[in-house]
Amino acid sequence: MPERTPYIAANWKMHKTVAEAAAFVDALLPRIAATQHDIVICPPYLALSEVVERSRGSAVRVAAQNMHEEPLGAFTGEISAAMLVEADVEAVILGHSERRQYFNETDEALARKVPAALAAGLEPILCVGEGEEARDAEQTEDVLERQLQADLAEVESGRLAEVVVAYEPIWAIGTGRTATPEQAQEACAFIRDVLRERGAVADAVRILYGGSVKPANAAELMAQPDIDGALVGGASLDPEEVAAIVEAA
Numbered sequence: 001m002p003e004r005t006p007y008i009a010a011n012w013k014m015h016k017t018v019a020e021a022a023a024f025v026d027a028l029l030p031r032i033a034a035t036q037h038d039i040v041i042c043p044p045y046l047a048l049s050e051v052v053e054r055s056r057g058s059a060v061r062v063a064a065q066n067m068h069e070e071p072l073g074a075f076t077g078e079i080s081a082a083m084l085v086e087a088d089v090e091a092v093i094l095g096h097s098e099r100r101q102y103f104n105e106t107d108e109a110l111a112r113k114v115p116a117a118l119a120a121g122l123e124p125i126l127c128v129g130e131g132e133e134a135r136d137a138e139q140t141e142d143v144l145e146r147q148l149q150a151d152l153a154e155v156e157s158g159r160l161a162e163v164v165v166a167y168e169p170i171w172a173i174g175t176g177r178t179a180t181p182e183q184a185q186e187a188c189a190f191i192r193d194v195l196r197e198r199g200a201v202a203d204a205v206r207i208l209y210g211g212s213v214k215p216a217n218a219a220e221l222m223a224q225p226d227i228d229g230a231l232v233g234g235a236s237l238d239p240e241e242v243a244a245i246v247e248a249a
């Protein structure tokens, strides 16, 4: 079974000016100097370059929070993969539930965004997860399977290991209501099973848990066999909390 390097992603959402981003990186780097894990910071677009420049030579890599599926065109307000690559951004969050919920992100668009990111040399961090109603109706697996099959349909199986999948139950995001380690493990194992239909490459895919991760619950979540890291929102705004979560991985 391939060794999967732990992966911690900090999703700042619409937080931090360029100056605040700079101060964060300066505070974080000395605290994670010894880590062997993958650390990925996902700032708003305007702070991407600042975080790239300040974190050169460290374990930190930088991801955007979204991108458009087309390489260029009349899409006011959008950003392309090539623009991110030019800024030395290495990864991109795709399909975050907030984008699905508030910005009409569809599985159809994601089916094009994931391969477009890979083609441009970006590591896609694909988010999937069920809402509260689906969980209550015991439809979690149906939702996950549908999202994975749609969003990864155009990805060649040989490149699947380059995709990072984040399991983010919507009811746990920003609510303080973390999934239990058992619930998170069960869903992440299911995700790996779905990926296994594409071959043994599934064992190399990093699967993250996201939803109210904080230093106090990170170790227990990431100790689960199919959870390879965390996508952290609220707690990722504080460099001490990020360092503590990296330490727990």
Ligand code: PGA
Pocket: 011, 168, 172, 173, 174, 175, 176, 210, 211, 212, 213, 231, 232, 233, 234, 235
């Ligand atoms: P949270 O957000 O840690 O604030 O729950 C996680 C996410 O949305 O990625």
